[in-house]
Amino acid sequence: MSMNIAIDGPSAAGKSTIAKLLAKQLHYAHLDTGAMYRCAAYAAITQGLNLEDEAALQAMLTHLDIHFDEDGAVYINGEDVSKQIRTNDISMAASKVSAYPSVRAALVAKQRCIAANKGYILDGRDIGTVVLPDAEIKIYMVASVEARSQRRYQEYLDKGMDITYEEIYHDIEKRDYQDSHRKASPLKKADDALEIDTSDMSIEQVIQYIMAHIETVQKASVKQA
Ligand code: DC
Numbered sequence: 001m002s003m004n005i006a007i008d009g010p011s012a013a014g015k016s017t018i019a020k021l022l023a024k025q026l027h028y029a030h031l032d033t034g035a036m037y038r039c040a041a042y043a044a045i046t047q048g049l050n051l052e053d054e055a056a057l058q059a060m061l062t063h064l065d066i067h068f069d070e071d072g073a074v075y076i077n078g079e080d081v082s083k084q085i086r087t088n089d090i091s092m093a094a095s096k097v098s099a100y101p102s103v104r105a106a107l108v109a110k111q112r113c114i115a116a117n118k119g120y121i122l123d124g125r126d127i128g129t130v131v132l133p134d135a136e137i138k139i140y141m142v143a144s145v146e147a148r149s150q151r152r153y154q155e156y157l158d159k160g161m162d163i164t165y166e167e168i169y170h171d172i173e174k175r176d177y178q179d180s181h182r183k184a185s186p187l188k189k190a191d192d193a194l195e196i197d198t199s200d201m202s203i204e205q206v207i208q209y210i211m212a213h214i215e216t217v218q219k220a221s222v223k224q225a
Pocket of ligand 1: 011012033034035037038091094095098099123124125126127175179
């Protein structure tokens with residue numbers, strides 16, 4: 001059975017890492033929807049747009065081609081921006097532009113179009129609630145702010161980026177607040193999502209837990225058919 005899998009949760013909960021590994025194991029495609037909001041923010045900043053100007057952002061998105069290759073590299077109008085969209089400033093700007101209903105509408109339409117043929121794992125904030133409310137599997141991944149800050153801090157250190165643990169902690173708290181208090185599609189667990197707290201779990205444990213859940217859901221749907 002070909003399905004779609006939705007993985008939602010707050011910043012730095014490990015959604016993309018888990019989604020990538022699951023996609024490999026299941027031979028599914030992975031769509032990192034956060035990368036799309038990051039592209040919108042990055043393009044707006046490089047074009048000198050005012051991030052408070054929703055109409056300008058909406059107009060910009062009509063001629064912004066966001067494209068992923070098979071290795072997960074991200075392109076804006078043909079230019080590889082995979083590294084540029086991963087800075088802390090772009091994280092904060094993405095959270096800001098993602099609050100505008102027209103920005104969301106444009107990107108959600110693209111996401112639904114990509115996932116229409118099933119066999120996709122989408123990770124984001126509103127996949128199980130808004131983008132794909134009919135997704136066969138829904139996961140809601142959480143972790144303490146401390147665990148998430150520590151993971152992100154290590155990631156930035158590994159990349160040689162200049163940032164302190166305290167800055168990351170503060171920005172993750174701020175993004176949590178912004179992403180869950182905006183009016184348009186706030187971050188929230190879908191009623192039928194399986195919640196996993198990954199604070200004290202290894203990546204392998206999370207994968208095993210989700211794989212077991214997928215198996216259970218698949219068996220139940222075969223029985224029903
Ligand atoms: O998952 P991420 O950290 O790369 O996402 C960057 C920002 O984009 C996040 O702070 C909120 C926004 N976002 C969203 O609003 N909806 C999604 N489906 C994915 C991301």
